[in-house]
Amino acid sequence: MLLLSAVAKRFGGVLATDGVSLEVAAGEVHALIGPNGAGKTTLVNLISGGLAVDQGDILFEGRKVTHLSQHARVLSGLARSYQITSIFRSFSVLENLALAVQARSGTSFSFWRPVERERFLFEEASSIAAEVGLEEKEESLAATLAHGEQRALEVGLALATAPRLVLLDEPMAGMGPEESQRMVRLIERIRARVSVLLVEHDMDAVFRLADRISVLVNGRILATGKPEEIRANAEVRRAYLGDEVAA
């Protein structure tokens, strides 16, 4: 599904991504964990096209996307959510999602016909709102939503692009236990139709959801494996997991 080979990115003197090779298989939930500053978000930015790669290659579904623009990657089925909520704050929930549906349903060089007439945009948006648990909030302005609801919309925007692989950058950031549970259930529901690269600090969620886990430390992949392998890996425990899962 997604294949990274020796991808590197340098910011001035800092090698933020240091020859990362990584594979996300079709139908898999692949978790990417690592300490703060390991370069997880940088890697997500490189894969999504928000940042340009210095070296190496990115293949998505066998096609080289290394130098493809971000919007082109999205349209080919590779979407992302942001760690720091990034939504259209002046749009309602439904308008947010309908815009994402619009982006993948033909050109928007249309100057005459009101968008409201395109029923299917809002019908699809509505079903995504229901999927992420915002069916009661469709008409609410995105800026007025509670934090957890904005996080749900964030993930909804990624799903509304109809991706085949979605990069979720800490979807549970700042969430309470109950909201986190809801997000875990959401990811469990969508995994049947979309592969997931999940960056997350919530280890309960990671070990519950992930088919495989990669550990990123100082811009390098330290280890990749099944959850139990990662849990047992002495190097990983020293570098990151520490006592948290050893206990």
Added chain:
Amino acid sequence: MKRLLFAATLFLAFPWAMDALGHGFYVSFASRLMIYAIAATSLNLVLGYGGMVSFGHAAFVGTGAYVASILLVEELTSAWLGWPLAIAAAALAAWVIGALSLRTRGVYFIMITLAFAQMAYYLVNSMKAYGGDEGLTLPRRAQLGLGLDTANETVFYYVVLALLALVLYLLHRLSRARFGRVIGAIRDNETRAEAVGIPVFRYKLACFVIAGAAAGLAGALLASHGRYVNPGVLHWTQSGTLMVMVILGGVGRLWGGVIGAFVLLGLEHLIADYPVAWIAALLPNYQQHSALGVGIVLLAIVLFAPQGIAGLLARNRNAAP
């Protein structure tokens, strides 16, 4: 809807009323205001709807004005030729300037659009064949034919009114169509727009070009109206004036440009031509400093009505249905 009917009636009856009252001068003055309303509305598309703070909009008004003027000087007097050409030339200028400057953001974008407009200003200044810094006096206004004599102030007024109405209606349609949604999304959150699969640059450029085209129309009308054009129409202070109109009237509001143009130019005219005794007693020669008065009004608007006058009116309507 009621307000729209009221405005339409007012605009349609205005020349008749002014003639009846013997204030014929105001028909021509109103044409000028409406031309500025078209220019400010076009800037509002970029600035308000698209969120691109362009500080070089006068370049497009100027391009339209000069293309239309040069055609008139060269005895090509048909408006059906001159105005579309002015629009096309301004659109082309916007395409070139936009393609280069839209690669930057924020303050850099403001500065680079300003720089391009100043380049155009100095270019026109150096066109000795077409008046250079002295400008061009035009032999006549562009001709429409069809029995419409544009030299007649009332006819010209209705032509400008029709074009203003057309521009506003197109903006209204565009803002509700797919295109309007996309540029609204880009204004709100450009990064997210790109991340849901929108080719952001392409849509911003299209928005910039459409606005440039409408500004070109305003320029062509402005040249015909005064039968005179000079490089001042491209000066950066003109871009600033258009920006003030948009902010005053309402950023991203359909009527923002119209209200802003009317209030700003109307206020300048009022201050300069109608002395008020008690203000003159306090501030002698205050009429020579109309910009100060306008500045105070602008300050008040920005502080107390950040959505502009159009926003203020909409709020009152919502409060009292």
